[in-house]
Amino acid sequence: MVRVGTIALTHFQAILLFAFFTSLVFAFLSRKTLNERLKYLLWAFLGFVLVAVALGWLMYPFPRP
Amino acid sequence: MAGKQATKTLKKEAAPAIGLFPYWVAAAGWAVPGLGHLLLKKWDRAAVFFVSIGALAVLGLASGGHLYSPDLSSPFDTLGFLADLCAGCFYLAARILGLGAFDIGQAWGDYGTVFFLTAGLLNLLCLLDAYDIAVGKKE
Numbered sequence: 001m002v003r004v005g006t007i008a009l010t011h012f013q014a015i016l017l018f019a020f021f022t023s024l025v026f027a028f029l030s031r032k033t034l035n036e037r038l039k040y041l042l043w044a045f046l047g048f049v050l051v052a053v054a055l056g057w058l059m060y061p062f063p064r065p
Numbered sequence: 066m067a068g069k070q071a072t073k074t075l076k077k078e079a080a081p082a083i084g085l086f087p088y089w090v091a092a093a094g095w096a097v098p099g100l101g102h103l104l105l106k107k108w109d110r111a112a113v114f115f116v117s118i119g120a121l122a123v124l125g126l127a128s129g130g131h132l133y134s135p136d137l138s139s140p141f142d143t144l145g146f147l148a149d150l151c152a153g154c155f156y157l158a159a160r161i162l163g164l165g166a167f168d169i170g171q172a173w174g175d176y177g178t179v180f181f182l183t184a185g186l187l188n189l190l191c192l193l194d195a196y197d198i199a200v201g202k203k204e
Contacts, residue, residue: 009128011176014128014176014180017120017124018121018176018180021117021120021121022117022121022183022187024113024117025113025114025117025118025187025190025191028109028113028114029190029191029194032204
């Protein structure tokens with residue numbers, strides 16, 4: 001769990017927030033029209049989240065010290 | 066020889082006088098995320114950059130993130146400091162308020178450290194974008 005004041009975020013919630021804001025900035029930096037930005041935002045957001053989940057599963061077999 | 070001189074003169078005359086405005090735009094974009102784009106009347110980008118970078122910075126501090134200090138003996142700490150510094154007013158406000166001084170060894174602060182670093186690096190991209198728009202390389 002990640003502490004945020006009195007609010008506790010799960011790791012997955014932290015990933016979602018990070019992916020959303022980062023993708024939003026990239027969408028507005030690299031695309032011009034609203035449709036293009038929305039498509040890019042969705043694509044980048046899903047990419048961030050899926051890769052993070054995939055990396056998590058790849059690390060799963062390895063025990064924590 | 067005369068042809069090359071003429072070409073150089075023509076190029077100098079054709080280059081528009083940019084002045085210091087693009088640099089002011091970049092500086093404003095560093096100081097307050099989105100302010101550079103606001104000066105260029107890119108309202109949507111200004112709002113999105115301010116809210117997104119601000120949210121990442123605030124979440125990072127609220128999550129117990131560690132703010133790097135300038136430490137020339139450690140290149141990673143120096144890079145971390147430079148990245149944090151790129152967040153502009155958020156970094157300065159955090160320092161003034163005494164936030165972000167948590168021990169990086171605490172696991173629960175690690176996400177916050179990364180959130181704040183990301184805010185700084187994204188702001189760096191944004192201020193470079195504002196500069197490019199100001200010099201006419203982008204729209």
